[in-house]
Amino acid sequence: MSDAFVSRSLDEVRFWSRIMKEHSLFLRLGFRCEDTQLINEANQFYAIFEAIENRANSLQLDTDPQVIIRFNIEFHTAVSHIWAFKRKVLGLILTCQLPGANNFPLLVDHVSREANYFRNRLQELEPLPDAIIDENVFFLRIMADHAKFISHLLDPSERKLVDQANQFSHDFDQLLFQARDIESMRPQSQTVPILDQFLDQNRVSVKSLRDFKQTARDLIAACRIKSIIHPLLADHVFREAERFLFIIDMFEQHLTGTPVSPRDLEH
Ligand SMILES: [Fe+2]
Numbered sequence: 389m390s391d392a393f394v395s396r397s398l399d400e401v402r403f404w405s406r407i408m409k410e411h412s413l414f415l416r417l418g419f420r421c422e423d424t425q426l427i428n429e430a431n432q433f434y435a436i437f438e439a440i441e442n443r444a445n446s447l448q449l450d451t452d453p454q455v456i457i458r459f460n461i462e463f464h465t466a467v468s469h470i471w472a473f474k475r476k477v478l479g480l481i482l483t484c485q486l487p488g489a490n491n492f493p494l495l496v497d498h499v500s501r502e503a504n505y506f507r508n509r510l511q512e513l514e515p516l517p518d519a520i521i522d523e524n525v526f527f528l529r530i531m532a533d534h535a536k537f538i539s540h541l542l543d544p545s546e547r548k549l550v551d552q553a554n555q556f557s558h559d560f561d562q563l564l565f566q567a568r569d570i571e572s573m574r575p576q577s578q579t580v581p582i583l584d585q586f587l588d589q590n591r592v593s594v595k596s597l598r599d600f601k602q603t604a605r606d607l608i609a610a611c612r613i614k615s616i617i618h619p620l621l622a623d624h625v626f627r628e629a630e631r632f633l634f635i636i637d638m639f640e641q642h643l644t645g646t647p648v649s650p651r652d653l654e655h
């Protein structure tokens with residue numbers, strides 16, 4: 389049991405500390421050069437999450453669970469702080485106090501939702517059927533947002549890619565509505581066949597979005613397409629899709645009764 393706890397915690401903190409570190413960078417890149425205070429704050433968060441990420445990577449699976457519990461608390465606190473920073477920035481944008489800054493309000497809201505998600509993730513142990521619905525509602529919206537960001541940050545002259553991104557945006561909005569329908573029909577909707585079909589359908593779409601993001605990431609890295617997408621942002625959204633797929637597969641294994649070993653968490 390404690391093995392699984394250490395393994396799960398390290399896996400989560402490794403993944404999400406890197407994500408939080410990169411959010412700090414994306415926020416900083418979107419500020420205007422005169423916003424020195426905000427830039428400093430973003431840089432501080434970058435340093436904090438980089439240190440946490442390095443520590444998570446250096447801790448081994450045989451670490452004392454008590455050490456991991458304290459480490460999780462430390463990470464949780466840091467995530468709460470960056471969440472508050474992101475909400476503050478959202479407030480500044482929506483009250484027009486940062487005219488000309490380059491982060492979309494939805495992107496700032498999105499990264500704050502990711503922080504909030506992670507804050508709850510290590511604590512909550514929901515029953516499986518509830519977890520399946522809640523995680524899918526969360527991640528489907530994240531995926532729909534990504535498609536919208538890609539569409540809006542590609543150069544308008546990349547018409548074919550913009551069309552594809554808009555198509556994904558539409559597909560994921562539909563999947564999100566479906567997920568919310570299943571959510572409102574619970575507990576009656578929480579049968580194994582319905583949840584299994586729900587996971588299968590989502591997996592198909594997430595895989596194709598993941599492939600699209602991978603292609604976009606490679607094209608951006610090779611400087612083959614026109615956009616204002618930072619190469620690291622392209623990779624970041626690709627990794628988040630991979631994470632969602634990993635979670636879908638975990639749910640599938642639990643739902644169909646295949647035992648999951650702590651090793652499976654080390655992907
Ligand atoms: Fe993110």
Ligand SMILES: [Fe+2]
Pocket residue numbers: 498502530534625628
């Ligand atoms: Fe994201």
